[in-house]
Amino acid sequence: MIMELLPAIARGVGLTLYVTGASLLFGGIIGLVLVGAVRSPVAIVRAIATLYINIVRVIPPITWLFLIYFGLPQYALRLSTIQAAIIGFSIIASAFMAEIYRSGLLSIPDGQREAAHALGLSAVTTVGHIITPQAFRVALPAIATYGIGLLKDSALASTIGVREITYYAQQSAKQTHEGLLSFIVAGALYIVISLVVALVSRQVDLRLRRKIGVA
Amino acid sequence: MDMLTQWIGWLPNLAPGLLVSLQLTGLSLLFGFPLGLLFAVMAAAKFPPLQWVSFFFVEIGRGLPALVLLYLMYFSLPDAGITLTSLTTAIIALTWNTGAYASEYFRAGLAAVPLGQKEAALTSGLRGWTGFRIVILPQALRISTPPLAGLAVLVFQGSALAFVIAVPELMSKGFEIASITFEYLSVYLLTAVIYGSLTLVFLGLVRVLELRLGRHLQRN
Amino acid sequence: MGLSFGTKAPRTTHSGEVAVSGLGKSYGASRVLSDVNLVMNEGEVVSIIGPSGAGKSTFLRCLNYLETPTEGTIEIGGARVVAGGKLPDKARLDHLRRVTGMVFQSFNLFPHLTVMENITLPQRKVLGASKEQAQEVAEKLLKRVGLPDKAKAYPARLSGGQQQRIAIARALALSPKVMLFDEPTSALDPEIGLEVLAVMRDLADEGMTMLVVTHEMHFARDVSDRIMVMGNGGVLEIGPSEQVMSEPQNDRTRQFLKAVLDR
Numbered sequence: 265m266i267m268e269l270l271p272a273i274a275r276g277v278g279l280t281l282y283v284t285g286a287s288l289l290f291g292g293i294i295g296l297v298l299v300g301a302v303r304s305p306v307a308i309v310r311a312i313a314t315l316y317i318n319i320v321r322v323i324p325p326i327t328w329l330f331l332i333y334f335g336l337p338q339y340a341l342r343l344s345t346i347q348a349a350i351i352g353f354s355i356i357a358s359a360f361m362a363e364i365y366r367s368g369l370l371s372i373p374d375g376q377r378e379a380a381h382a383l384g385l386s387a388v389t390t391v392g393h394i395i396t397p398q399a400f401r402v403a404l405p406a407i408a409t410y411g412i413g414l415l416k417d418s419a420l421a422s423t424i425g426v427r428e429i430t431y432y433a434q435q436s437a438k439q440t441h442e443g444l445l446s447f448i449v450a451g452a453l454y455i456v457i458s459l460v461v462a463l464v465s466r467q468v469d470l471r472l473r474r475k476i477g478v479a
Numbered sequence: 480m481d482m483l484t485q486w487i488g489w490l491p492n493l494a495p496g497l498l499v500s501l502q503l504t505g506l507s508l509l510f511g512f513p514l515g516l517l518f519a520v521m522a523a524a525k526f527p528p529l530q531w532v533s534f535f536f537v538e539i540g541r542g543l544p545a546l547v548l549l550y551l552m553y554f555s556l557p558d559a560g561i562t563l564t565s566l567t568t569a570i571i572a573l574t575w576n577t578g579a580y581a582s583e584y585f586r587a588g589l590a591a592v593p594l595g596q597k598e599a600a601l602t603s604g605l606r607g608w609t610g611f612r613i614v615i616l617p618q619a620l621r622i623s624t625p626p627l628a629g630l631a632v633l634v635f636q637g638s639a640l641a642f643v644i645a646v647p648e649l650m651s652k653g654f655e656i657a658s659i660t661f662e663y664l665s666v667y668l669l670t671a672v673i674y675g676s677l678t679l680v681f682l683g684l685v686r687v688l689e690l691r692l693g694r695h696l697q698r699n
Numbered sequence: 700m701g702l703s704f705g706t707k708a709p710r711t712t713h714s715g716e717v718a719v720s721g722l723g724k725s726y727g728a729s730r731v732l733s734d735v736n737l738v739m740n741e742g743e744v745v746s747i748i749g750p751s752g753a754g755k756s757t758f759l760r761c762l763n764y765l766e767t768p769t770e771g772t773i774e775i776g777g778a779r780v781v782a783g784g785k786l787p788d789k790a791r792l793d794h795l796r797r798v799t800g801m802v803f804q805s806f807n808l809f810p811h812l813t814v815m816e817n818i819t820l821p822q823r824k825v826l827g828a829s830k831e832q833a834q835e836v837a838e839k840l841l842k843r844v845g846l847p848d849k850a851k852a853y854p855a856r857l858s859g860g861q862q863q864r865i866a867i868a869r870a871l872a873l874s875p876k877v878m879l880f881d882e883p884t885s886a887l888d889p890e891i892g893l894e895v896l897a898v899m900r901d902l903a904d905e906g907m908t909m910l911v912v913t914h915e916m917h918f919a920r921d922v923s924d925r926i927m928v929m930g931n932g933g934v935l936e937i938g939p940s941e942q943v944m945s946e947p948q949n950d951r952t953r954q955f956l957k958a959v960l961d962r
Contacts, residue, residue, distance in 0.1 A: 280911055299955065318480065318679075319675065321673045322673045322674070322675040322676075322678035322679055322682070323636075323674055323678075324636040324637070324639040324650075324674050325636075325668060326639045326640060326642065327639060327649060327650065327670055327671045328671075330650075330653075330654075330663075330667045330670075331664070331667040331668065333670060334657065334663035334664075334667060335661075335663045335664030335665075335667050335668070336664070338662075338663055338664045339664070350690055373805075373807075375803060375805050375807035376807060376809065378765050378803070378807065379801075379803065379807035379808075379809070381763075381764075381765060381796065382763055382765060382796060382799070382800075382801035382803075383796070383800075383801075383821040383825065383869070383870070383871075383873065384534020384796035384818075384821070384825045384873070385821060385824055385825060386824070389824045393820060393824070394809055397811045398809075398811050401811060415544075416543070416544035416545070417544070418544075418546075419544035419546040419547055420546060421818050422520065422546070422641075423546075423642075423643055430546060430547055430550070433547070433550065434550060437554045437846050438549070441558070442557030443550075443551075443553070443555045443557075443558055444551065444554065444558060444559075447547055447550050447551035447554060447555070448551070449541040450547050450550075451539070451542075451547050451548075452543060454542065454543060455538075455542045455543070455545065458542060468508065475853050475855070476810045476811050476854075476855055
């Protein structure tokens with residue numbers, strides 16, 4: 265039975281990875297803008313960014329998806345299920361990524377900025393060549409952990425009809441009446457993907473740590 | 480129609496849903512936290528099979544998406560001849576999920592109790608369970624409380640997932656209204672506002688709790 | 700010197716000269732630095748000693764505006780900056796940081812860059828040097844600080860003494876007129892500190908203008924031309940090294956030297 269269920273459900277792996285990856289990418293980029301805004305010298309910009317981050321975090325992900333997928337078309341913005349899922353998860357990921365970047369930035373000793381200033385490096389060079397690469401490397405494990413969390417959250421996309429792992433597991437459960445097996449297969453797929461991501465990020469992290477020894 | 484008047488009109492229909500959401504959250508925490516403590520204690524047991532059982536349940540409870548856990552219960556329990564209401568099914572799934580995450584916080588709390596405390600308990604003749612209960616556990620719980628309170632907020636948000644197995648909670652009630660009125664945006668905005676404001680209230684309580692615990696530690 | 704600052708910045712000092720007058724810094728009501736005056740000739744080495752909290756590092760860090768002085772004037776290598784509690788205009792700030800090189804107590808090498816990149820990146824970004832030019836300069840400097848084989852290493856792989864020597868090379872790569880050393884050996888074991896002090900001594904012998912905050916009394920006496928003693932945010936006394944060490948004029952200098960040398 266598993267031999268039939270596995271290929272049927274594994275069809276969803278592609279879209280699971282696509283939705284997760286795209287959302288992490290877009291969320292990561294928006295998160296960069298957000299963390300810049302949170303540290304902006306302009307009070308109103310800081311306030312808006314902080315408000316955005318808090319609003320995103322206090323509303324459950326499934327509510328975000330429904331708002332976007334069912335709510336937006338009322339104003340003539342028709343989205344495909346995949347687009348809606350990616351937009352929703354990107355919004356959610358942006359708030360979390362901003363927090364991750366922020367703690368990455370905080371972990372960089374003042375001496376790094378001072379050395380850059382003393383050498384006369386411009387603000388752009390300091391941020392681009394000195395601060396950001398270090399912050400990113402410090403944040404890498406947290407980003408990987410969040411990515412795995414997002415992978416699991418992406419199961420929610422099945423509720424608006426995205427044909428990812430959970431969607432196909434549900435189909436199989438209904439058609440074959442092998443509910444337990446279907447979701448064991450789905451669960452195993454999520455765990456395997458999580459393990460691969462965790463192992464790869466651990467390796468990368470260890471390599472970077474050995475090489476550059478960032479705290 | 481003005482959105483606010485719409486919202487006021489819908490509130491009586493949403494209120495019972497919110498009660499179910501809170502009930503689901505409350506019961507999942509009530510069962511989930513002790514389960515988490517049990518998992519944590521089992522993980523530290525000297526008897527390896529207990530460790531394996533704990534590992535198995537914790538890793539599945541954390542490693543699977545909560546939605547998959549929910550479907551797993553929903554589709555498999557009836558096959559095993561167990562018929563439960565969808566609410567009970569959701570409580571079981573969320574309890575497992577909560578217990579798995581809580582066990583990590585309990586473990587961290589237990590690990591953070593200094594070794595000297597354990598030795599002090601032993602040398603004062605408080606062996607085994609008594610020493611654990613009187614000396615170690617209270618200190619561990621104090622350390623674990625803030626992250627557990629944070630987890631409670633997440634469980635409240637997670638209760639919205641029960642929508643998919645037709646538990647009549649807030650999200651389901653919202654969906655019902657939306658399918659009748661076609662006012663999707665307005666309905667889901669209202670549910671978002673309800674979830675958001677309650678989450679803010681809970682987060683505020685967590686903050687107060689953290690401050691109180693901190694103050695207590697400072698006095699010592 | 701191809702830099703021009705119009706009429707606002709008359710060139711009153713020669714390239715390696717330093718003239719600081721009336722420099723002070725306050726945070727609100729508390730004064731951490733008051734009325735520091737110092738004139739240095741080209742090629743001169745001045746050590747700054749004194750108890751901790753005396754304002755030595757604050758003074759040094761005001762010279763390249765890592766800390767912002769609230770009063771006084773700074774003239775280094777042809778640029779004059781009048782302190783006013785805020786950063787000077789960009790051209791003056793850039794110039795001030797161009798003519799000074801700084802070495803920190805905690806090295807502050809960039810951990811994600813190799814030794815070679817640590818030395819070449821500032822040259823390329825600040826001086827606009829080509830990669831080849833920058834590497835050529837870096838190789839020469841690595842030889843000069845005795846670490847020619849460490850170009851490809853990352854800082855985490857080096858000892859503290861090696862990191863500090865690389866930090867000196869990184870600062871020198873921008874051809875500063877004046878080198879500022881902020882307790883360069885305080886984070887190092889004494890015997891490791893010696894290898895850094897040796898590099899600094901060579902640098903002094905080659906005629907570099909140097910201002911060194913240090914606890915190394917031997918270095919202060921043997922290498923520097925003059926010693927400036929600071930206490931409570933001000934200058935207690937300043938004079939030729941031998942004289943300050945053997946017959947200090949100020950009571951608090953005497954107490955300080957007695958405490959340090961008896962140890």
